[in-house]
Amino acid sequence: MSRGSRLAIVGLGVNGLCTAWALLRAGFAGELLLLDAFPAGHRRGASQGEERITRTSYETAAFAADARRVQSELWPALEADVGRRLVTLGPAVFWGPESGPLPSYARAVAEAGGVAHALTPAEARHRFPTMRFPDAERVLLDPHAGVIHAAETLAALEGWLAERGAVRRVATVSALHEEGEGVALVLADGEVVRAHAAVVSAGPWLPRLLPGYTKTVVPVRQHVGFWPMEARAGHTPAWVFLAPGGLHYGLPTLGGGVMKAAFHATRAEPDDPDVVEEASPVSLSAVEARLREWFVAAPGPLLRGETCWYANVAEDQFILQRAPTHPHVLVLSACSGHAFKLGPLTGLRASAQAVQLLAGGA
Ligand SMILES: Cc1cc2nc3c(=O)[nH]c(=O)nc-3n(C[C@H](O)[C@H](O)[C@H](O)COP(=O)(O)OP(=O)(O)OC[C@H]3O[C@@H](n4cnc5c(N)ncnc54)[C@H](O)[C@@H]3O)c2cc1C
Numbered sequence: 001m002s003r004g005s006r007l008a009i010v011g012l013g014v015n016g017l018c019t020a021w022a023l024l025r026a027g028f029a030g031e032l033l034l035l036d037a038f039p040a041g042h043r044r045g046a047s048q049g050e051e052r053i054t055r056t057s058y059e060t061a062a063f064a065a066d067a068r069r070v071q072s073e074l075w076p077a078l079e080a081d082v083g084r085r086l087v088t089l090g091p092a093v094f095w096g097p098e099s100g101p102l103p104s105y106a107r108a109v110a111e112a113g114g115v116a117h118a119l120t121p122a123e124a125r126h127r128f129p130t131m132r133f134p135d136a137e138r139v140l141l142d143p144h145a146g147v148i149h150a151a152e153t154l155a156a157l158e159g160w161l162a163e164r165g166a167v168r169r170v171a172t173v174s175a176l177h178e179e180g181e182g183v184a185l186v187l188a189d190g191e192v193v194r195a196h197a198a199v200v201s202a203g204p205w206l207p208r209l210l211p212g213y214t215k216t217v218v219p220v221r222q223h224v225g226f227w228p229m230e231a232r233a234g235h236t237p238a239w240v241f242l243a244p245g246g247l248h249y250g251l252p253t254l255g256g257g258v259m260k261a262a263f264h265a266t267r268a269e270p271d272d273p274d275v276v277e278e279a280s281p282v283s284l285s286a287v288e289a290r291l292r293e294w295f296v297a298a299p300g301p302l303l304r305g306e307t308c309w310y311a312n313v314a315e316d317q318f319i320l321q322r323a324p325t326h327p328h329v330l331v332l333s334a335c336s337g338h339a340f341k342l343g344p345l346t347g348l349r350a351s352a353q354a355v356q357l358l359a360g361g362a
Contacts, residue, residue, distance in 0.1 A: 005030035005358045008185055008195040010173045010209070012036040014150075015200035015334050017157040019274040019354065021078065023111055025162050026351060030358070033160075033195060035169070035185070037172040037205075040158045046204040046309045047154060049224075051260065052340040053238040055092045055145040055249050057116045059104045063338075064112035066345055071144060074344035078090040082156035083249055085149070088254065092145030093124060095136040096242035105140060107243065130230050130296055147233040148253055148340060173209060176200070183328040190283025197357045199350060200323070201332040202311040204273040211326050212289055217333050218312045221271045222262060225284035227291060228300035229259040241294065258303060261287050266312050266335055276299035279305025311335035318342075320350055322357065330354055 005127055007023070009016045012034055017166065018030055054071060058064040071087075079086050085131065094116075096102050109116040117140070124139035133139050172188040182196045202209050204219030230236070231252030236259075238251040250261035263286065281288075281302050290297045311333055313319060318334035330353055334346045 003070070005197075006033060006195045007031070007354060007358060008033045008035060008183075008198040009201065010035050010185070010194065010198055011201040011203060011205075012033065012040070012131040012158075012168070013045050013138070013201065013203050014154065014340050014343035015332050015346055015350070016199065016328055017154060017161065018343040019199055019201065019332065019346070019350040020080070020166055020347075020353035021157055021356065024129055024166065025114065025160065026355070028351075030167040033193065034161065035171050035173060036167050036168070037169050037170070040168070041151070041155065044276070046311065047150065047340065048308060049201075049306060050149070050151050051233075051251060051254050052148040052150045053092065053145065053249065054087060054148050054341040055142050055195040055238065056096055056114050057105050057109050057140060057142040057145075058100050059108055059335045061064050061108045061111035064108045064114050066342055068112065068114050068144070070342050074348065076314060078153075078188070082160050084152065084156050086153045086156065087146055087148050089144070089146035089349055090237065092142040092240065093134050093234065093236040093249065094140040094142065094240045094242055095132070095138070096148060097135070097244070097359050100242045100244045102138075102140065102242050115143060117143070117341065118134040130236065130295060131239070131303065132239045132294055134293060145238050147254060148236065148262065149254060152342060176209065176329055178326055183326065193361050197328045197330065198253060198353060199330045199354050200331055201350070203335050204311045206311060206333050210323055210325070210329070210331065212323065213331070213333070216313055217319070218268070218270045219273050220265055220310045220312050221267045222265055222308045222310055222337070223279040223283045224260060224262040224306045224308060225287055226253065226303045226305070227259050227261065227288065227294065228303060229291070230297060231255070232256045241290070248287065250291070259291070266337065277307055279307050281305070309335075310337040312337070318346065318348065320346070320353060328357065330357055
């Protein structure tokens, strides 16, 4: 990678920031230009909010293996670099009808060499007495899970990158054009910025910037609620109810005494990420009904709701590839609702491909 190379990263959610982190760690000596439509700490994309689940149980062995690697190697590396704790480890539990994805989770974890203990519902209730596990035949206990300090992770990354000279600009990229041996980024105010290559990690806005992805990447708004409940990170498990029609999940918030919960909406018509809409007690009433069913003590009245974005790809897959229409643009869409935990690993992979692209490799 030449000292004079200039790389632009468009989109500074967890994936764009982790890509920049991995590049600088690997000794990237060129100019790194970081662009986001909004200032640091904004709440408009997929990465905002205080916390996310980390877990090592997944439906496929590939994701289970990645989740183990990122948790054991890369989150600790990121924590060491920024000098802050970013993950509170704790258990997670998974249950649901055997006709749903639960059996695949058990198989995938075993195939990936991971650990998920199968408990009877009675054993699970004994271990986690706030939960009921109704109608479950078995409960999977993932001992290697926990809560990621999401907002703190983004803030720590922003600070670490700024200290190392990465230039961050608040600017919307409205178009990308191949130009000679590089790419021209047209900003919303008409300014044109040139780079040898660009990584586009624009979350739910990706299809707007690169319309070739309109059919593969579907932005879907998520409604998330926060209820007063007995919950403490590191002790109360993160939980996932796996049903054939989709999953519900929840986790204790970092402040304690509050449960964050939602339905993981993956099948829906595309929404417009520029339209701001609040979650409401009505949009969250079905989730609240589930909490009443699954927890021994009923939740208190909804404290607040939030919306957030998934950029759904079939089978919750990630995209990391050169844009077919733009050979100097690397597209990173790891946004199907479960990518925060994998951010440092996704960033590592994206950084390796960006270096290859700058070096002119295929
Ligand atoms: C409600 C909810 C709960 C979740 N729970 C979990 C969980 O428990 N565990 C887990 O691992 N994952 C979870 N996820 C998923 C995870 O948070 C996302 O997959 C991840 O944050 C995606 O990050 P990103 O960087 O790809 O996208 P984003 O965070 O959306 O970042 C994209 C950025 O690009 C910028 N941008 C877009 N277009 C342009 C443009 N044209 N010019 C300049 N900038 C632009 C945006 O402003 C934005 O900052 C959850 C997601 C949601 C919404």
